[in-house]
Amino acid sequence: MMRTAHLIYFSPTGTSKIISTGIARGLAAKNITHYDLTRPNPSFELVLTDGVAIIATPVYAGRVPELFLQRFQGITSKGMPAILVVLYGNREFEDALVELRDVSIVKGFNVIAAGAFIGEHSYSTRARPIAVGRPNAEDLKLAARFGKQGAAKIERNDFNLPGIDGNVPYKKRIQLGGVAPETDDSKCTLCGRCAAVCPAGIIAVSNSVKTYADSCIMCCACIKECDFEARTFNHPQIEEKRVMLQKNCSTPKAPAIYL
Numbered sequence: 001m002m003r004t005a006h007l008i009y010f011s012p013t014g015t016s017k018i019i020s021t022g023i024a025r026g027l028a029a030k031n032i033t034h035y036d037l038t039r040p041n042p043s044f045e046l047v048l049t050d051g052v053a054i055i056a057t058p059v060y061a062g063r064v065p066e067l068f069l070q071r072f073q074g075i076t077s078k079g080m081p082a083i084l085v086v087l088y089g090n091r092e093f094e095d096a097l098v099e100l101r102d103v104s105i106v107k108g109f110n111v112i113a114a115g116a117f118i119g120e121h122s123y124s125t126r127a128r129p130i131a132v133g134r135p136n137a138e139d140l141k142l143a144a145r146f147g148k149q150g151a152a153k154i155e156r157n158d159f160n161l162p163g164i165d166g167n168v169p170y171k172k173r174i175q176l177g178g179v180a181p182e183t184d185d186s187k188c189t190l191c192g193r194c195a196a197v198c199p200a201g202i203i204a205v206s207n208s209v210k211t212y213a214d215s216c217i218m219c220c221a222c223i224k225e226c227d228f229e230a231r232t233f234n235h236p237q238i239e240e241k242r243v244m245l246q247k248n249c250s251t252p253k254a255p256a257i258y259l
């Protein structure tokens, strides 16, 4: 039995966390330690030595989010086996998984397995649902099986790096921000939960809610957290993307597994 599973994730809307936890269940580790890189603090400075790592992040425009890369900097290993996961909103994962592979190797992890799973798209709304309900029960079953397969690979001392779909050089990074979700003052109770969950720390709540759009990563965590539906992101740029996603990416995709 695997002794410790180290779950390292950046997960603004929670799907990367759900799937990495599902994989850990399949690993049947005795202990599970969470390293949540989603919030601005705390940041981790540590060297992992014993067990297996599961490293998970969403796909942002075919790449790994910059905030994940920054916060992952403090975590290193000396050859710990690692299972990599990206979550994407049923469009494409493009070069995100090979980018995650490359950064994990630089950080000293021994990549033995990788998977791309589907999560409800960050931009999904009730009016324009995109990959709603993902990951679903079938995805979670696959995640547990994937974890079991990863554990079996480690147990037979097979530490081979699997082939992973994606290109190097990676596709050009798209600059995020400049526009951000907005608050409807008539619905807002100033509870501050939007600010508390913002991975970029760009929301300030006093007698109104101020959002500093320039550094917004457009993750929509603030929208999904708000029980009063006071936060919305209806900028034409985002609405256009929703229409495109609904038109072109409505057929549910299956997770891709690399072992």
Ligand SMILES: Cc1cc2nc3c(=O)[nH]c(=O)nc-3n(C[C@H](O)[C@H](O)[C@H](O)COP(=O)(O)O)c2cc1C
Pocket: 010, 011, 012, 013, 014, 015, 016, 017, 057, 058, 059, 060, 061, 062, 063, 087, 088, 089, 090, 091, 092, 093, 118, 119, 120, 121, 122, 123, 176, 217, 218, 219, 220
């Ligand atoms: C800025 C941004 C860019 C995204 N780019 C992609 C993409 O290129 N392909 C895709 O299928 N989904 C994309 N998504 C959707 C997320 O990858 C997806 O919703 C994921 O499940 C979110 O993970 P989380 O719940 O752990 O935050 C994007 C989301 C955001 C906010």
